[in-house]
Each structure stands twice: as C-alpha cells, then as structure tokens.
Amino acid sequence: MTTTTLPDQNAAEQTFESFGLDARILRALSEQGYTKPTPIQAQAIPVVLLGKDVMGAAQTGTGKTAGFALPIIQRLLPMANASASPARHPVRALMLTPTRELADQVYDNVARYAKHTDLRSTVVFGGVDMNPQTDALRRGVEILVATPGRLLDHVQQKSVNLSQVQMLVLDEADRMLDMGFLPDLQRIINLLPAQRQTLLFSATFSPEIKRLAASYLKQPVTIEVARSNSANENVRQMVYQVEDGHKQAAVVHLLRQRAEQGLSKQCIVFVNSKIGCSRLARHLEREGINAAAIHGDKTQTERMQTLEGFKSGNIDALVATDVAARGLDIADMPCVINFDLPFSAEDYVHRIGRTGRAGASGDALSIFVPGDERLLTDIEKLIKRSVPRGTLEGFDPTGEKARQEDSDRRRQRADVRRARGGNGDGEGEDRRRRHDHGGSRSAFRPSDDPFFSRPYEPSPNSASAKPADEMIAAALSRGRQAPKRPVAALLGGAPRKS
C-alpha cells in the first residue's frame, strides 16, 4: 500500500470559498454558521475533491462529517436533476456507520449541506419500519447513509441498487470492525464498482484497519488530526476514588456539586452495562435529577426520543452505554462522567470526546473503585498523561449508603415484579417510599471513614494510590506478564479472543 501524506495546510487562512465549493453549498454553510474550516476539513476537502482515496484518523467533534460530505456533494452536483425519473437517481455515494444514531446524524448533516441543491439523500438503519425507507430508496437518492445490516436487508429486497456507487465512506471503521461488521462490509463492498473513491475514517490505525485499507483503498492519502481530547488542555480530566457500592452516590454528589457551582446541568454519564445504565438513571431520577437511560435494549423510538429530550434540554443527565460513546454529535457537552471506567482505553478517549469540542471547555470526571487500577493504567498509557486525582468535597458515602441499600431493595422488588411479567425498567416508581434525610438536599456529613475524610493522597501500599507516572512505570517494569492478547493477534493475524 502506497501512502502519501500531504503537508499540513495552513488551515488558519483557509476559507470554504477557497476550496471552490459551489455557491449553493456555500450558502448552506453560511446559513449553518460555518465560517472557517476545521483542520480536518482543510486537509480532507481538497483531497476528496481530487477524487483520491483517503485514510483518515479523526474523531467526531473535529468536523469530520463536513470534511467528507462537502466535497462529496460538490462532486455529485453534476448528477443532480430534480426532474429526472427515479431510475436516473441511482445511489452515487454510500456512507456506512456503525450505529444507528450516527447514521442519522451523518444524514442530517448531509441533508443540510445539500439543502439548496437537487441532490437527494436518505438514511436507512435497523430498529424501525422498513417501508418508509424502501419508499425513499425507490424514489431515488444520490446519497445514502446506512448501517450495514439494514442496508443488506434492503439489498436483498432489491429496493436499492449499489452498482452505480462512485464514492464510499466508511465512518468509524474501527468501531465497525469491533462490532463484527467485517463480513457485512465485505458483502456490501463486493456489490460496488471496483472503480470508485473510498474514504475510510477510523480513530485508530490498528493492524485490522490497515488490512481493511490495504484491501479496499487505492493509494490513499493519509490525513491525521491530533486526537482532539487526549491532550486537549481545555478538558479538565479528574478521577475520584470511592468504595465499591458508593458509585451512584458519588455521581449524585458530583451532579449536585456542579449545580451548586452554577455549572450547566447537562451531562452524559457513561456506564458499562445496559442494566447498570437503567439502574443509574432510575437512581438519579429518584434523587430528583432529570435523567434518562439510552442503550441498545431500548427501542429505536425510545432512543431517539431520549436523544431529542437531551438535546432540547428536557433531560439533564443522559445515562448511556457505549452506544453513545462514539459519534453522537451533541454540541458543547460541558461534562462527561464515567460511572464505570470503560473496558478499553480507546473508549475512554471516545467518551470524553463528547466534551471540549471546538475549543469549548469541559469536564471529564471518572469514578474509580478498587479493582479499576488496570483500566486506569491503560487509559493513562494511551493518553500519555496522568489523570489528576480529585476529592469529593463533603461526600458522605456512609449516609448515602443507607439510601443506596434501600434503593437496592427497591430494585429487587422491581426485579420480582418484572419476573411476574411487569416492565421493571423505569416503571418501578409507582409506589415509592418517602425518605426523609433531613432536608430536600440530603446532607453529606463528614465521614469517619479515613479514606473519605481526608483528601486523596498517594499511599505506599496501594498501587492505585500512586501517582499515575509511577503506576505506569510500575506496570511497565512488572516484566514478563502474559500479554493480554496473543502476539499473533497484535500483529493482525488471528481475531482477538481473550
């Protein structure tokens, strides 16, 4: 695979006009309030306009979508003809994404950029009725955004013809591979003309991604934009250690603290499991916080409603699994909280990438419990810096514990109800017991627990308590431990399996 890297353009002096974009596109951009291209746009737009393949390392929040969508629209303009018959509207550009929400958002952007043109676009993804999608496809579109599974479904139903696709975008390609989409991707790509332009975007250039690129890209231009958040100085990262079982209370504490300080209430709280996600959302609601859960077991309608509610400000705390870690373009998230540290360090970067967009400042707060040492070490190794340890001022875990145990009991009752056939998810609030903890804002009494009663300090006997650099050094010097993955897998051989 031959790879060329373009010299870094002087992005500061670029304007959208300077790319030679059509007036109809420029008009849409100025209506959207776009003024200056972001670095990824400055790099990608000219390259895509030239018809070159692209291997792009960029995350959401960098303006990546416009980086590929604008030049694609520009290149398709000669194909646009509003009065043409559906047969004259074959799919010319196909954009694939790993999650339904991301597909919807990419489509939303495309539609806005192409608003003043005659290009047609639509989006197809699972979890919703196929018929409206089929109708839209039958009417004809030049630009199609899709998740792989549902697209193949449409292909089988012969409601879409991909034989005229000239441009293919693989967005969040690493995620698609992680999710086992490779066979689907191969099936789809085999339906496309060999002569086409392919753009691949990925957060990482893992061996798997490189192999994918080697099979499907032709002499790609590599575009890399510095990870927006690993070294993003305007994101204040912090990790708080609490005891197992105090995590929910800690999140409540953090949210209330922010409210007290007059900071925005809007926040995404990431949880590793779907069950934990629903539970935390319920707990927050009980604590009087406007919260809602979003995860893969929610229906598509619920997912969209929740996202809408969050965007419109009706929901303050969006409690999410990693369905929301990547791609969700929620502007200017002031705060991201990791209720659980993510299993993979990559996911940490994606999660906190929800905040600190476009120079805005943001907080990325993580809850740490004993046993999370390895996860934190991995994260710090990846982002090449230590995450500062913070103290939960005035946090009273023992007082909170009683409440939490109580809520655990309630949850068990809800589980029993569910087992009897009721819907226990979020519906368990019918007969809520009243709790009086001496005031509307429950007091966080100083605790006798030595860990919580004083600020977090490094302690010699706890690996987790060492400063991050020491922890990393220790981890590195620990020597010949069995690698987490077989070497073959690291080299890109066998699929990983632990």
Place this chain on the structure above:
DNA sequence: AAAAAAC
C-alpha cells in the same frame, strides 16, 4: 467483566 447491529 460489555456493548453494538437485520429480521
């Protein structure tokens, strides 16, 4: 240890 995605 998990999540995501077609029916």
